[in-house]
Amino acid sequence: MVIMDIQDKKQYEEDLSLKLFIVLSRALQSIKKRVEEDIKCLGLNPTEFAVLELIYSKGDQPIQKIGEKVLIASSSITYVVDKLEKKNLIERKPCPKDRRITYAAITSEGTELMNKVFPKYRAAIQEICDGLDFNEKTVLIQ
Numbered sequence: 001m002v003i004m005d006i007q008d009k010k011q012y013e014e015d016l017s018l019k020l021f022i023v024l025s026r027a028l029q030s031i032k033k034r035v036e037e038d039i040k041c042l043g044l045n046p047t048e049f050a051v052l053e054l055i056y057s058k059g060d061q062p063i064q065k066i067g068e069k070v071l072i073a074s075s076s077i078t079y080v081v082d083k084l085e086k087k088n089l090i091e092r093k094p095c096p097k098d099r100r101i102t103y104a105a106i107t108s109e110g111t112e113l114m115n116k117v118f119p120k121y122r123a124a125i126q127e128i129c130d131g132l133d134f135n136e137k138t139v140l141i142q
Contacts (some may be wrong), residue, residue: 031128038124047072051080052089056114060103
């Protein structure tokens with residue numbers, strides 16, 4: 001029976017934490033690469049897809065709040081919204097109650113695109129995560 005002293009146990013836990021960090025980083029890179037390849041085929045970049053998916057899933061969003069919801073810099077939001085607007089996938093709508101707020105809303109073309117591709121996207125993510133059972137996914141989320 002191997003007995004670890006407190007210092008050895010601390011070192012082992014630190015090493016394990018570093019290994020976990022590396023494994024999770026590599027897993028994220030692998031998942032992002034696979035998803036980015038699928039998204040590129042749509043003529044979108046990952047940021048554009050994230051914004052479009054947010055609006056598709058959650059409805060009209062104040063442009064000022066999109067950045068914090070999809071984890072991109074607020075300085076990039078206008079650029080991304082402009083690009084999606086030029087592709088006729090979203091449109092800007094003024095807030096009827098507060099002129100300072102403008103919403104990003106999905107267009108019928110954007111909805112049509114997402115109705116076609118989102119089920120495939122969900123299935124691809126499920127396939128990527130298929131090696132994990134329900135409990136493992138729940139633990140990783142926590």
